[in-house]
Amino acid sequence: MFEAAGRLTDLICGTGPMNAVWSPRATVQRMLDVEAALARASAAHGVIPHAALAAIEAACHAEQIDGAALMSGSAAGGNLAIPLVKLLTANVRRADAEAAKYVHWGATSQDIIDTGLVLQLRETFALLEQDLKACCDALAMQARAHRATPMVGRTWLQQALPITLGLKFAQWLDALSRHRERLRSVRGRVLALQFGGAAGTLASLRDAAPAVARSLADELGLALPALPWHTQRDRIAEAAASFGMLTGTLGKIARDVSLQMQTEIGELAEPASAGKGGSSTMPHKRNPVGCAAVLTAAIRAPGLVATVFAGMVQEHERALGGWQAEWEALPDLARLTGGALAQIKELVAGIEVNTERLAANLDTTHGLILGEAVMLALGDAIGRLDAHHLIEQASKTAVMEGRSLLEVLSTHAAVTAHLSAGQLEHLLDPANYVGQAHAMVDAALASHQAFKS
Numbered sequence: 028m029f030e031a032a033g034r035l036t037d038l039i040c041g042t043g044p045m046n047a048v049w050s051p052r053a054t055v056q057r058m059l060d061v062e063a064a065l066a067r068a069s070a071a072h073g074v075i076p077h078a079a080l081a082a083i084e085a086a087c088h089a090e091q092i093d094g095a096a097l098m099s100g101s102a103a104g105g106n107l108a109i110p111l112v113k114l115l116t117a118n119v120r121r122a123d124a125e126a127a128k129y130v131h132w133g134a135t136s137q138d139i140i141d142t143g144l145v146l147q148l149r150e151t152f153a154l155l156e157q158d159l160k161a162c163c164d165a166l167a168m169q170a171r172a173h174r175a176t177p178m179v180g181r182t183w184l185q186q187a188l189p190i191t192l193g194l195k196f197a198q199w200l201d202a203l204s205r206h207r208e209r210l211r212s213v214r215g216r217v218l219a220l221q222f223g224g225a226a227g228t229l230a231s232l233r234d235a236a237p238a239v240a241r242s243l244a245d246e247l248g249l250a251l252p253a254l255p256w257h258t259q260r261d262r263i264a265e266a267a268a269s270f271g272m273l274t275g276t277l278g279k280i281a282r283d284v285s286l287q288m289q290t291e292i293g294e295l296a297e298p299a300s301a302g303k304g305g306s307s308t309m310p311h312k313r314n315p316v317g318c319a320a321v322l323t324a325a326i327r328a329p330g331l332v333a334t335v336f337a338g339m340v341q342e343h344e345r346a347l348g349g350w351q352a353e354w355e356a357l358p359d360l361a362r363l364t365g366g367a368l369a370q371i372k373e374l375v376a377g378i379e380v381n382t383e384r385l386a387a388n389l390d391t392t393h394g395l396i397l398g399e400a401v402m403l404a405l406g407d408a409i410g411r412l413d414a415h416h417l418i419e420q421a422s423k424t425a426v427m428e429g430r431s432l433l434e435v436l437s438t439h440a441a442v443t444a445h446l447s448a449g450q451l452e453h454l455l456d457p458a459n460y461v462g463q464a465h466a467m468v469d470a471a472l473a474s475h476q477a478f479k480s
Contacts, residue, residue: 045365068242079126108136141221197471223255278325298377394432
């Protein structure tokens, strides 16, 4: 059952390592890890006999669990832990009937499922941090290399003013750096033990409860929260939100690249590799398939985050539906986020930049996008409003006559009276009107360097 589980599209919007973290086998194993740690913690404080420990630990391996029986039992029991404990107990009984009496002592199903989930989240955070670091390093390299490469800045999908390609990379870097900080912060709150027993009081462990809880947290390398959080799902919701926001940022990057990869634009391209991006019918096509995978994740993620958020409204001490709704939504979010991040990491590291197309597109309006620069310079002499009117009329003339803005302005007496030919050429050079773009790139690189150190 474990090996057969999965979807044919698992590697389109996911990765092998992240899919493995959330595989059926891993899910079962993490719950069994909690059961084994619970037995050790309980034995350490005399709650169960030390003699029972070896048989319980030896049985806490996923390959010893009948997957079909687990699935069937979960349908009847309402969660995975109930049939898992029955199967685990039966396996322990075959080795040591006395030890079988002490399986799952003092815990409730949700303790095992939630803590197993937290262990999976810990692995997820580690994979995301690794890829985020690599992605940020690659973006820093690109921002540095293209710090002064001019390109068109676009607003409302229309040409606006010149920017630099380095600034575009720096903006992506800046956003992903915040996600690195956010994930570090989230880890401290999310990676907490869930251990409360039947109603969140640990009554079954009597006076040994605090010591067992402390030892269990230590065994698993998790924080010991002040109290159990069975129906307080803010930790899980925060993890989901962080995944959703990260995937949204990755989607923005994919959207930009895919737009700049259009045939008519041709400024950027995904790194090429054998068999990537082809069409089944059109041999000339080079499709942005990496971007498509990221955008797929970004489209799906908000709905999954909403599912987790909707599940926060839970009943009393144990949820009826809200907790259960997390079981598929959160793993899907983690897989999608990991897959999207891996795609963007590969994309930015090997992105192809066509500087000729960047320059050609920058000249598409024949200087009209630099009208603001001339207007401001001329405004110093004749006033902003008059300068605006003059440049607006000159721009219309340039369009109607098929001439560049420089040609029109160079023969306009009201302009040449205040601006020389050399000044006009300087003002209408896109590289000279990128504002603070260079300084902004430097600021993003400095922040990235500070984060690394």
